[in-house]
Amino acid sequence: MSVKRVCVFCGSRTGKKTTYAEQARELGKSLASNHIELVYGGGDIGLMNVIADAVLSYGGKVHGVIPEHLLNRAHGNLTALHVTDSMHERKAMMAELSDAFIAMPGGFGTFEELLETITWCQLDLHEKPVILFNMDGYYDLLIKFIEQAVEQGFIADHSWDAIHVITETEDCLDLLASS
Structure with a gap:
């Protein structure tokens, strides 16, 4: 598979650490x-805005997918803006485009987006790479929680193994290049 578009799930806030x-x-x-190309939630706030602006400022293409009720929060300068009727349709379209x-x-x-995407993978609805970008240990506790669920038999080992935990941007790109 050659990755042409990647869907990035991220915050509508920038968080407290400048490193995010x-x-x-x-x-x-x-x-x-x-x-x-970037596929994301279409917003003009938080990390969503930061990554979209970065892709655009370096000449890349950005596809925003936003439900109609949030259209007033849409980024105004995207390559494409897809408007959906609901959040459910938004996630399905983001997955389809990516x-x-x-x-x-x-x-x-x-x-919610991350876990649904993992669930879809577990249910064989897609075989697309899922990367958990654990910058500055942000997801450490979630990782421990998932490991506990695996240990307790609620998540199969192969389902957890399908998720790629990455801590550096270069590693994200290397994984995308090898997919």
Whole structure:
């Protein structure tokens, strides 16, 4: 598989550590430099805005997918903006448009998108790479929790093994290049 578009799940806030925005910019620059298009939630706030602006500023293409009720929060300068009727349709379209997924730091929405994407993989609805971008240890506790669920028999080893835990932008790009 050749990754042409990657869906990035990330926060509608930038978080307290400046490194989150710095790494979002770095990832955006790397995606654009490697001619990988960004698919994301379409917003003009938080890490979503940071990564979209980075991809655009380095000449890359950005596809936003946003539900109609959030259209007033849409980024105004995207390559393409897809408007859906609901959040459910948004996630399905983001998955359809993408060849891989990366989850950066975020809140409940990011968690929900990540876990649904993992579930779809577990149910054989897709075989696309799923990357958990654990910058600055953001996802350490989630990783421990998932490991506990595996240990207790609620998640199969092969389902957890399908998730790629990455801590550096270069490793994300290497994994995308090898997919």
